[in-house]
Amino acid sequence: MIKRKDLQIISEIIPSKSRVLDLGCGNGQLLQELAKEKNVKGLGIEISLERVKSCLKQGISVVQEDLNDGLKDFHDKSFNYIILSQTLEHISNPAFLIQEMLRVGEKCIISFDNLAYWKNRVIFLFRGLLKESNIDDNAFNNYNKKQILTVKKFLKFCESYKFKICKNIFLPKKFVSFNKIFPNLLSKTAIFFLKEKKDDY
Amino acid sequence: MNKSKSNAILIFHALSGSSHVYQNNSKLGGWWDEMVGPGKPFDTNKYFIICSNILGSCYGSTGPSSINPNSKKPYGIEFPIITIHDIVNAIKLLIDSLEIEKLLAITGGSTGGMQVLDWAVSFPDTVQAVIPMATAAYATTFNIAFNEVQRQAIYSDPNWNGGDYYFSKSPTIGLKLAREIGHITYLSEESMREKFGRNLQHNPKLLFQFTEEFQVESYLQYKGLSFTKRFDANSYLFITKAIDYFDLRTRGNLAFSFAPLKNTKFLVISFSSDWLYPTSQAKEIVFALKSNNIDVSFVEIDINYGHDSFLIECKDLRDVVSNFLNSFKL
Numbered sequence: 001m002i003k004r005k006d007l008q009i010i011s012e013i014i015p016s017k018s019r020v021l022d023l024g025c026g027n028g029q030l031l032q033e034l035a036k037e038k039n040v041k042g043l044g045i046e047i048s049l050e051r052v053k054s055c056l057k058q059g060i061s062v063v064q065e066d067l068n069d070g071l072k073d074f075h076d077k078s079f080n081y082i083i084l085s086q087t088l089e090h091i092s093n094p095a096f097l098i099q100e101m102l103r104v105g106e107k108c109i110i111s112f113d114n115l116a117y118w119k120n121r122v123i124f125l126f127r128g129l130l131k132e133s134n135i136d137d138n139a140f141n142n143y144n145k146k147q148i149l150t151v152k153k154f155l156k157f158c159e160s161y162k163f164k165i166c167k168n169i170f171l172p173k174k175f176v177s178f179n180k181i182f183p184n185l186l187s188k189t190a191i192f193f194l195k196e197k198k199d200d201y
Numbered sequence: 202m203n204k205s206k207s208n209a210i211l212i213f214h215a216l217s218g219s220s221h222v223y224q225n226n227s228k229l230g231g232w233w234d235e236m237v238g239p240g241k242p243f244d245t246n247k248y249f250i251i252c253s254n255i256l257g258s259c260y261g262s263t264g265p266s267s268i269n270p271n272s273k274k275p276y277g278i279e280f281p282i283i284t285i286h287d288i289v290n291a292i293k294l295l296i297d298s299l300e301i302e303k304l305l306a307i308t309g310g311s312t313g314g315m316q317v318l319d320w321a322v323s324f325p326d327t328v329q330a331v332i333p334m335a336t337a338a339y340a341t342t343f344n345i346a347f348n349e350v351q352r353q354a355i356y357s358d359p360n361w362n363g364g365d366y367y368f369s370k371s372p373t374i375g376l377k378l379a380r381e382i383g384h385i386t387y388l389s390e391e392s393m394r395e396k397f398g399r400n401l402q403h404n405p406k407l408l409f410q411f412t413e414e415f416q417v418e419s420y421l422q423y424k425g426l427s428f429t430k431r432f433d434a435n436s437y438l439f440i441t442k443a444i445d446y447f448d449l450r451t452r453g454n455l456a457f458s459f460a461p462l463k464n465t466k467f468l469v470i471s472f473s474s475d476w477l478y479p480t481s482q483a484k485e486i487v488f489a490l491k492s493n494n495i496d497v498s499f500v501e502i503d504i505n506y507g508h509d510s511f512l513i514e515c516k517d518l519r520d521v522v523s524n525f526l527n528s529f530k531l
Contacts, residue, residue, distance in 0.1 A: 019494070041496075052500055053520050059528030061466065063487060063499040073488045 002033050005171050006085055006111040006189045013109075014038060018080040021045070021105065023067055023097075024087030028055035035060070068092050071100040078104055085111040089149045095161050098194070102163070108194040116150035117188045152184040154192065167193035202249035202301075208531050209301050210243055211292070211328075212252040213309030213316035216383075216440050217432055219260035222252040235514045242522035247531075248305065255316070256291045257283050257439040265435035266367065278364035283439060285312075285447045289319045296327075305529060308332035308522075310511035311478065312440065315447050318486070322449060325461040329529060332522065334470035335511045337482035338455050338489070339448035344477065347386050348441040351379035355434050364435050376434040377425035384424050389474035389507030393417060455489035462490075467497040468525045470518070472510040498525065 002008045007030045014020060016038045022031050025044030028051075034040035044062040046052050055062040068091060082105030084097070089112060091097050101108045114120075115130070124130055151170075158165055170180070170187035183190065202209060212222050214232065223231035223238050223245065237243040243250055254262040257280070265280040272279075296304065307328050309317045314336020321331045337344075355361055358375025366372060385393075397417040401407070404414065413419055451457035467490055471483035480501050490497040502517050504510045511518065 043491075043496075049500065049503075049517060049521075052498075053524050056468070056498060056521060056524040057528060061496045061498045063491075063497065064501060065499070073484075073491050075492065078494070 002029050004029070004086075006191055007033070009169060009171075009191060010083060010085065010109055010111065011037065014040065014081055016040070019078070020081045020083065021074070021079040022083045022085075023101070024084065024090070025055060025060070025062060026051050026086075028058050028060040028062065030083065030085065031055070031060045032058045067097060070096060071104045074104040076103055077106055080106050082108045083111075084108070086113065088112050088154075089147045091147070094147070094157070098161070098163060102194060102196045106195075109191065110154075110194065111189060111191040112149050112154070114151045114184065114187050114190050115148055116152065116184045118185050119188070150184055151187060151190050154190070158192075158194075163194050164196070165192050166195050203531060205531075206249075206301050207303065207305060208247065209249040209251060209296075209299075209304050210306045210308065211296065211304050211320075212237070212243065212250060213292070213307070213313035213320075214252060214255065215309070215311040215313045216437075216444070217428070218255075218313070219258070220252045220254045221260075223250065233512065235512065236519065236522065242519050242526060243308070248526075251296070251299075253292050253295055255288045255440070257288065257436055257443065259433035259436045262291070264433065265364065265439055266433045275367045277367070277435060280435070280439060283443050285315050285319050285443050286323065288443065289316050289323060292316070293320070293324060302327070304328040305531070306330035306332055306526065308334070310335040311508065312336075312444055314478075315444065318449055319447075321462060321465065321467075322458050325465065328465060330466050330468065330526070331462075332468045332470070332525070333486070334518075335472055335475050335478050335508055337478045338458075338486050339450060340445050341482070345445045347382065347477075348445050351382050352438050352441060354378040354382065355438060358434075361434060364438075366434075371429070372434045373429045376429045376432065376437060377422075379434075379437060380428040380432075381421045381425040384421060386477045387507055387509040389476065389505055391474060391505045392507055395505075396420075455485060456492040459489050459493050459495060462493065462495050465495065467495060468522070469497060469499045470511075470521065471499075471501045472506075472508070473501055473503045474505045475508045475510060477508040 002011060011030060011033045014034060018040050020034060020040050020042040022042060022044045025031055025046050028044055031042040031044050034042055044055050044060055045065050045067060046062055047066055052062050052064050082101045088094055088110055169191040170183045171189040218232050221231050222233045224234050231237060237250060239246045254260040256262050257264045259266050265276045267276060269276045304327060307317050307320055314333040317331060317333040318338055355372055355375040358372035360366055360370045361372035361375055400416045401414055402416045402419040408414055413422060449455060449458050469483050469487050471480040487497055487499045500521050502515060504515055506513055
């Protein structure tokens with residue numbers, strides 16, 4: 001079991017024995033879970049040395065690299081799944097990276113915290129503080145720049161770049177039907193599944 | 202060594218190294234005491250550490266200073282020109298004699314790293330983990346240029362006498378100069394500036410003479426001279442030549458060479474201020490491994506000691522290697 005709900009769901013969806021590339025893999029908890037439960041052969045990319053050390057401790061293969069350079073070292077369709085979880089907000093050229101992900105992976109899974117979540121709006125209204133991250137603050141203290149990311153913004157972005165979204169999951173799941181209608185308001189975390197061509201997922 | 206012989210780690214030394222990788226009970230410090238010993242990443246309490254002197258060297262293995270059984274005199278330049286692969290083959294005989302079927306890990310920096318890569322490619326199923334650091338899969342034009350200039354320094358010492366000096370004066374001046382040149386390539390501009398700056402050694406004022414005045418000049422003199430007391434000039438020639446010849450690529454392609462290594466795990470390490478074997482060389486290795494879907498991890502340690510960084514105390518390097526090794530079950 002992984003604490004982070006989006007990673008837990010992602011780990012449940014990925015089939016056994018897949019080849020997975022986790023971009024911005026952090027402490028390697030997703031790859032660790034996948035290796036243990038699904039016999040997945042994974043590779044992580046991570047820029048922070050301290051988090052790389054954590055991955056190595058768990059026997060996860062991890063390359064210390066800056067994702068803003070793209071995935072030039074990888075051949076087309078060399079992975080079944082490429083994950084970009086809680087990392088998109090730190091990428092300076094997100095369109096370029098997603099294009100690369102669609103080239104290198106058969107399927108892409110992108111998750112992020114929705115800044116427009118209703119609770120964040122309430123906090124901003126009363127405290128004047130923008131709730132930038134719903135997870136541990138110390139997880140991202142290496143980064144200086146963060147893009148403001150909302151479900152609406154991401155949907156518009158995918159539309160303008162013609163990225164095909166074949167599935168989405170909005171958390172928390174209890175407001176399941178309302179989530180689908182008002183995802184920008186009701187979802188705390190969003191998970192999107194992208195594919196290069198419009199096929200059955 | 203444990204019963205199943207599964208905890209053996211083979212360490213390859215670099216140009217001027219020896220089998221004395223760890224001080225242990227001797228008076229002389231080991232060349233890698235920072236990384237080898239109880240509680241260190243290459244933990245002597247946990248692993249069976251092996252380090253052998255390389256062919257062509259002068260610390261026990263056969264080299265140009267060894268006696269040729271045919272002529273009953275030292276080989277000198279008659280010693281055959283050896284390659285990194287020859288060096289690795291010789292060490293393979295040692296491992297075979299110890300009856301170790303599968304090494305837990307092989308590791309080394311610089312020329313040692315070249316041996317690591319050559320071993321991995323030559324004997325693919327004999328090792329679980331491969332840890333090359335501060336190294337390259339081939340000697341660059343830059344490497345060759347610096348090695349040649351160092352060799353020229355030795356050739357131009359009249360005492361070198363075509364490599365035939367074992368019964369007369371050694372080419373000390375030539376070897377000293379070669380080492381001084383080499384030593385500069387092992388440091389970084391930043392570390393030299395921090396350590397010496399433009400500080401003067403003996404006199405508070407400039408003397409306007411051709412004499413050793415700056416601290417860095419004294420330092421190089423000292424390093425060069427102390428090296429001549431412990432190393433053989435001909436060995437320097439043969440080993441730097443082997444470095445120049447090293448090229449693991451198959452028809453220019455490194456990915457082809459790594460193809461047989463499917464079941465091996467790599468940890469490639471480079472150091473940010475190493476300009477002799479820069480990170481770009483490590484990245485080429487990582488790229489070739491990724492192309493073959495081989496399990497590879499890569500780290501660039503941020504440190505300003507230049508090429509020699511892998512030898513000095515560095516917490517990040519220790520953590521990375523320890524964590525990586527600890528993930529293997531013995």
